[in-house]
Amino acid sequence: xxxxxxxxxxxxxxxxxxxxxxxxxxxxxxxxxxxxxxxxxxxxxxxxxxxxxxxxxxxxxxxxxxxxxxxxxxxxxxxxxxxxxxxxxxxxxxxxxxxxxxxxxxxxxx
Amino acid sequence: xxxxxxxxxxxxxxxxxxxxxxxxxxxxxxxxxxxxxxxxxxxxxxxxxxxxxxxxxxxxxxxxxxxxxxxxxxxxxxxxxxxxxxxxxxxxxxxxxxxxxxxxxxxxxxxxxxxxxxxxxxxxxxxxxxxxxxxxxxxxxxxxxxxxxxxx
Numbered sequence: 001x002x003x004x005x006x007x008x009x010x011x012x013x014x015x016x017x018x019x020x021x022x023x024x025x026x027x028x029x030x031x032x033x034x035x036x037x038x039x040x041x042x043x044x045x046x047x048x049x050x051x052x053x054x055x056x057x058x059x060x061x062x063x064x065x066x067x068x069x070x071x072x073x074x075x076x077x078x079x080x081x082x083x084x085x086x087x088x089x090x091x092x093x094x095x096x097x098x099x100x101x102x103x104x105x106x107x108x109x110x
Numbered sequence: 111x112x113x114x115x116x117x118x119x120x121x122x123x124x125x126x127x128x129x130x131x132x133x134x135x136x137x138x139x140x141x142x143x144x145x146x147x148x149x150x151x152x153x154x155x156x157x158x159x160x161x162x163x164x165x166x167x168x169x170x171x172x173x174x175x176x177x178x179x180x181x182x183x184x185x186x187x188x189x190x191x192x193x194x195x196x197x198x199x200x201x202x203x204x205x206x207x208x209x210x211x212x213x214x215x216x217x218x219x220x221x222x223x224x225x226x227x228x229x230x231x232x233x234x235x236x237x238x239x240x241x242x243x244x245x246x247x248x249x250x251x252x253x254x255x256x257x258x259x260x261x262x
Contacts, residue, residue: 020219033228035205057217064213065223070204072177072226072259079212082219 005029007103009091015083015109023055024078027093027101033069050075050093050101057107058087083109141207146200146236149207153198153238154246164197164237164249175229176259184221184239184247188214194221196240203233228259 010024027050034047047069055063063079081089090104150159167181186194193216199209214221221239232254239247 060217062215062217066211066213068206068208068210070201070206070209070227070229072228075226077223077225079223080218080220082217084217 005101007091007093007101009089009103009105011089011105011107013108015107017083017085017109019083019109020080021083022078022080023089023091024076025053025091025103026074026076028074029093029095031069031071031073031075035069048096050095052094053077054092054094055079055081056090056092057081058085083107085109141202141204143202143234146202146207149200150198150236150238150248154240157244157246159238159246159248161248163247164239166235166237166249166251168235168251168253171254171256172229173256174259175231175255175257177226178229178253178255178259179224180227180235181224182212182222182237186221186241188216188219188221190216191242193218193242194239195242197221197223198238198240199225199227200236200238201227201229201233202236203229203231205230209235229253229255230258231255 005028007027008025012021015021029050030048031050032045032048036045038045049067049069051067053065054061062081065077086109087107088104089107090102092100092102094100163185165183172178182197182199184194184197186192194214197212200207201209209227210225212223234250234252236248236250
């Protein structure tokens with residue numbers, strides 16, 4: 001399962017200092033809500049969702065999102081950031097099993 | 111009119127579940143607007159939110175309740191002194207009322223975010239924004255859902 005999870009992050013390639021830019025992200029994940037029943041065994045399928053997204057820009061935490069099972073499969077989200085200095089934007093998703101998935105993108109300010 | 115459409119939706123939900131060979135759990139009790147208000151009360155610690163300052167973008171009718179695009183924008187200068195700290199999203203017709211919480215700071219520039227949600231039936235989406243000065247704002251928007259997206 002873990003290697004099927006592909007986080008994707010998109011930001012503008014070039015930014016001006018102080019510019020407010022959109023960060024778009026998409027992860028391939030089932031987001032199993034825990035409310036479905038396996039038809040063959042009659043047992044409920046256990047919940048397995050990404051429950052947290054954290055964004056760190058040049059070492060500073062800039063966004064935290066807490067997610068519940070009401071998010072769609074392959075969760076897409078977007079949010080905004082103010083361009084400060086060139087550097088790295090690191091996004092980390094964590095799931096119910098305690099595993100994390102990260103994606104780092106370069107931020108170009110100039 | 112309302113009763114009729116509700117009955118029709120119940121029928122559609124059952125038919126859809128049958129066709130997909132997926133059974134809903136017997137405990138699929140729905141959250142009620144009261145549950146959402148309780149959750150909001152707990153989050154805000156008894157403070158009552160004011161109306162306004164939040165703009166919710168939702169389609170009027172969602173054919174597929176499994177993937178409903180939702181955008182929330184909160185009006186704020188997002189300065190160090192005056193910014194949005196947290197935005198909570200609730201769905202009052204889902205089995206669980208919580209949808210998401212987004213934490214912001216002045217470095218975000220604007221308090222706006224998009225996501226895609228699952229909605230079990232036609233219902234109200236409620237958003238609550240907590241500001242840095244301790245005040246809270248609330249907004250709600252109705253949405254019609256043709257086929258629910260929680261049972262699978």
